[in-house]
Amino acid sequence: QVQLVESGGGSVQTGGSLRLSCAASGNSASTYCMGWFRQGPGKEREGVAQIGRDDISNYADSVKGRFTISRDNAKNTLYLQMDILKPEDTAMYYCAAIRGLWCGTDARYYEYWGQGTQVTVSS
Numbered sequence: 325q326v327q328l329v330e331s332g333g334g335s336v337q338t339g340g341s342l343r344l345s346c347a348a349s350g351n352s353a354s355t356y357c358m359g360w361f362r363q364g365p366g367k368e369r370e371g372v373a374q375i376g377r378d379d380i381s382n383y384a385d386s387v388k389g390r391f392t393i394s395r396d397n398a399k400n401t402l403y404l405q406m407d408i409l410k411p412e413d414t415a416m417y418y419c420a421a422i423r424g425l426w427c428g429t430d431a432r433y434y435e436y437w438g439q440g441t442q443v444t445v446s447s
Contacts, residue, residue, distance in 0.1 A: 326350035326436045328419045333441030340409050340445070346402040346419030346438060354397035357427035359434065360404045362415035362443075371429035372417070373404060382429070386412075409445045416440040 332344040344360065359374035373393035375381040381393050392405040402419055420434035 326353050326356060326421050328421060328436055328438035330417065330419045330438040330441040333417060333443045335444040335446065336409055338410060338445060338447050341405070341407045342409065342443060344404040344406065344417055344419075344441060344443075346404075348400045348402065348419075348421065353400045353421070354395075356421040356423055356436075357425075358395060358402045358419065358421045359427070359429075360393060360402075361418045361420055361431050361434075362413075363418070364412075364415040367415070369418070369431045371431060374427050374429065375402070376425070376427035380427070382427075384429070406443070409443075411445050411447050413443060414445050415443060417443050 327349045329347045355377050357376045360372040361369050362372050363369040373383045375393045390408045394403045418440045419438040421436040422434045
């Protein structure tokens with residue numbers, strides 16, 4: 325079992341930055357694939373970025389070059405540095421984790437979820 329708690333959301337203007345954190349507790353969290361997903365108003369949940377236990381990461385095209393995912397295994401914490409934010413980045417952001425080697429973008433396969441943190445970008 326893994327428990328996930330996100331923090332760091334807030335309201336910023338276009339072009340601003342935020343850093344989200346996800347504190348993981350439980351057994352062997354460092355061996356999990358972990359990811360960030362988001363769900364905007366009236367939209368489906370979508371993958372933003374994922375990072376495997378080998379530190380290989382992947383990003384949605386919409387955030388490449390602006391967002392950076394990282395993990396600190398010593399602190400059992402996942403991060404998402406978000407720069408050059410746009411109004412279309414407004415969403416609830418969720419941290420998720422899954423055991424094993426697979427580390428894809430399909431939210432349906434992730435086993436553990438945090439409660440979410442709201443990000444609002446105003447123009």
